[in-house]
Amino acid sequence: MNAAHKLFGTYSKIKRANQHIDDLDQAIRTFKSTNPNKIASKRDPDTRRLIYYVEEMRVIPVEIPLIVGECVHSLRSALDHLAFQLWVASGSNGNPATVGFPIFDEPAKFHAGLAGKIKGLSQTGIDAITAIQPYKGGNGNDLWVIHELNKIDKHRLLLTANMGFHGMTIPNHLTLANFIGVDPAITVGMSSTLFPLKVGDELFMDIPDTKPNENLQFAVQISLNEPGIVEGESLFSKLVELSDFVKKIVAILARLL
DSSP: OOHHHHTHHHHHHHHHHHHHHHHHHHHHHHHHTTOOEEEEEEEOTTTOEEEEEEEEEOOOOTHHHHHHHHHHHHHHHHHHHHHHHHHHHTTOOSOGGGOOOOOBSSHHHHHHHHHHHSTTOOHHHHHHHHHHOOBTTSTTHHHHHHHHHHHHHHHTOOOOEEEEEEEEOOOTTOOGGGBTTOOTTSOTTSSOSBSSOOTTOEEEEEEETOOOOTTOOEEEEEEEEETTTEEEEEHHHHHHHHHHHHHHHHHHHGGGO
16 A cells, blocks of 8 residues: 555545635635725824724624634644554554644653654654654644644634734835834735724825825735734635645655655
């Protein structure tokens, strides 16, 4: 049996995660088609500058965090399927019920708990997983993100999604210095400037005496908001990133099968 057959379960879980990502993309597009966020403008009476702000925001449909939870669960399961196949390839020594892909909060916990998660795994396999650093702050930090998001969704609450302001088009007569709360040295769109976004938040201040510009495009996106794990990152983009990282890890460890 070749590696592809051995990893059928792993690949199936990743495929399922990607189907959830496609569903998420469609759900977000459907939500955006309702024009859920209204950006309005008002004149500052003292400076005569035009301020663009959030006038209305609709609640994000519960369908969206539900899809996200299902996606991260599939990705986490893919990793456990991978660990099990590595264990089988090493001789299937020990109790299969204890086998799982080791992911921990910090390096010390990882090294202390590694043996219990992959007892019976070959030294080559142990070394390969250790090199990935699947813990918070390690090279495998995204695996820790998946692990934590999965725990939250399974045992506590639906994952939290909020709207976030991620930049805008800049009229020719303006510079980044006109943006409220944005370092002029930062290129627009590189990071969210306001998150979580709420009604009344001011996004942009124009120069004095300008008229409202209906052509301005504000990048307001659904963002993931789990403090200490993922804060303010585009929901869709983050899930794609996590899925791609799991595929990369599978490709690395499949060589051991």
